[in-house]
Amino acid sequence: MDRLRSILKSPRLSISILILLTVLGLILYFTYPLKIHHVLRHTDNIESVHVTYMSNGKFTDYLLTKDQGIHFNEFIQIMDENTYTRKFNTFQGGSGDAILMTVFYKEKDGESNNYLVDIRELGIIISHKKEYTINGDSKQLVNKLVDWIMSK
Structure with a gap:
């Protein structure tokens, strides 16, 4: 459990998750069909x-x-x-x-x-x-x- 907390508090993981969410958001923004x-x-x-x-x-x-x-x-x-x-x-x-x-x-x-x-x-x-x-x-x-x- 302590190991999991330390992994989740890792700056690398936080930055990676932020980058991944940004990329997914941009993909959705440019591919979502609009009326x-x-x-x-x-x-x-x-x-x-x-x-x-x-x-x-x-x-x-x-x-x-x-x-x-x-x-x-x-x-x-x-x-x-x-x-x-x-x-x-x-x-x-x-x-x-x-x-x-x-x-x-x-x-x-x-x-x-x-x-x-x-x-x-x-x-x-x-x-x-x-x-x-x-x-x-x-x-x-x-x-x-x-x-x-x-x-x-």
Whole structure:
């Protein structure tokens, strides 16, 4: 019993356990699947969305507003079909289709605010200056979003 106490009081063991717990925590942090509400954070009270769709070197702009009768919960449902994981590195650019959005929403106090969302066919979404990996078919996600946007 005394030997066990002395082993547990050992600084080496304490440091090793602390390092192991830190590594396990980081692995869990970067691999735990998140729903879209954790990625976008502000999915309620969306007033309008300015969309720039980039495809084959062409840029197409759309403005979707609540006044047009658009229900943004459909947009959230499409995004919620996939899960997302945090990325450690930062986006260095790439090819393929992309959807750039500026989402305008009302805070609980009634003040207007906005944030940027960058969705890449490569399987990357950038929101609130954080990068996430799209778990699932990112090309299909972009196509569904484009179809939804064009139908409005």
